[in-house]
Amino acid sequence: MKKRKVKENFMEGLFFIAAAASIFAVVLICFFLMANGVPAIGKIGLVKFLFGTEWSPSDIPPLYGIASMIVGSLYVTAGAIIIGVPIGLFTAVFLSKICPTKLYKIMKPGVDLLAGIPSVVYGFFGMAAVVPIFGNSIISGCIILGIMILPTIIGISESAIRAVPSEYYEGSVALGAGKYRTLYKVVVPAAKSGILAGIVLGIGRAIGETMAVIMVMGNQARMPVSLLKGARTLTGNIVIEMGYAEGLHREALIATGVVLFVFILIINLSFSALKGRKK
Amino acid sequence: MTIKKNKIKEKIFAILTWGAGILSIVVLLYIIGFILYKGVPYIKPSLFSLKYTSENVSLMPALISTIIMTLMSLLIAIPFGVFSAVFLTEYAKSGNRFVKIVRVTTETLSGIPSIVYGLFGMLFFVTFLNWGFSILSGAVTLAIMILPLIMRSSEEALSAVPDVFREGSFGLGAGKLRTVFKIVLPAAAPGIFAGIILAVGRVVGETAALIYTSGTVAQIPDSPFASARTLAVHMYSLSGEGLHMGEGYATAVVLLVLVIGINALSAFVAKRIGGYGKDK
Incomplete structure (x- = not known):
């Protein structure tokens, strides 16, 4: 005992x-x-x-300013959001309210698979399918990242939309509003904070993504000049130079990681705040 | 007039909604099709020879390293993940301060980008603990990365086990520990397993966390302290060299097949969760 x-x-x-x-x-x-x-x-x-x-870093004295990478990361993240959010949101509405059950059984695992594809594979796809059209550029990065954040936005928005009580939909339709008008004027606004949480999580994914981005963006360490020219992100800076960096250069790369980490912490906090508000 | 306008608006939004849904799936098929089209012609027997040389660009050592890496990181992450889920659901009182902190840190962990894990692994395991670029450094780094995934799925699976199970077991005189191991964990097994499979998917696809922890040596590792590259890192290295892009796409095909298999298996296992508690 x-x-x-x-x-x-x-x-x-x-x-x-x-x-x-x-x-x-x-x-x-x-x-x-x-x-x-x-x-x-x-x-x-x-x-x-x-x-x-x-x-x-190779200049004498070396210069370590990461403003261009911060701007690069922000550009490519904003672009990914512009591409990913509308497609993701419409797809989430489609999956939760419109899609026939038979099609859903194919589409849902499809979206999950999109989340499961490794980022290097996205990178290889980008190098062969997107770069030949747009070059190693910010735009290419935006397109690849836009696809990569789709499953995050679709998944979270879908469950937020499903959580809206069906009375909302029925009430609106009973008042004579059309199906789609109801969906976009009543149901989606009711699911707003969940959808926002999904977008914030998507932003986190986009800012933190490394491999796919460096394979399609050219990675020039200078202020981005045009969407059709290359740029470097915070994540790219670390991966590209860490292999040979020494001394202060190496520390500056780790400091780049610290800045990235702080960004992510802020994003995570806003995600938790949004999720908390839903309940 | 307005009725007509409304009808047109309905049409437009119907098209947008259907269009986006179809576009999402077309993008997926396009990516898969493209990778197959680029990679399949390069799949030859020499890609699967046990030794990597710069001529055969064999992916076999990377495939074996991937399996070793996966097993090692699971070996570390599963006990921690499952046990902490047991503590959170079976032992801790809800609303407990400790539980709240654990939830916040778990959420933080799941949001950290893989390159930051890579940096940490390099600073702590590779340099501070002096494990060097090794499969062990990589595996422990990845174990921390997949910990939140295993924790969350185990927690969900454990809390889905009906209380009747526990009460029945206690009523028969079993202790808490026995109830956990003989009744609750077996009932939650499919859910836990589905989470573990998803974690395997993360490990298999990971690159950024591994480049500076397990390194990029292209041979089969002969000890936990040897450097090795997984399939994903192998692909990245090939793309950096730029000489063997075809072989890179062939590796992508193998990786894609693995990931599709893993996803299908996870979905299959997850489907069985619903059965528990209903008919038993």
């Missing part, structure tokens, strides 16, 4: 430790990124680092 009690307590302790692992992981990640990245920001100077438009 006593032995059993000890065993019970031991296992409960083990379960507790397992549950604490995710806290431990987050603390460790924050600590190691900050400890390795923040000193570099101090050495370069916060303003020079964030707002400097020149990134040329």
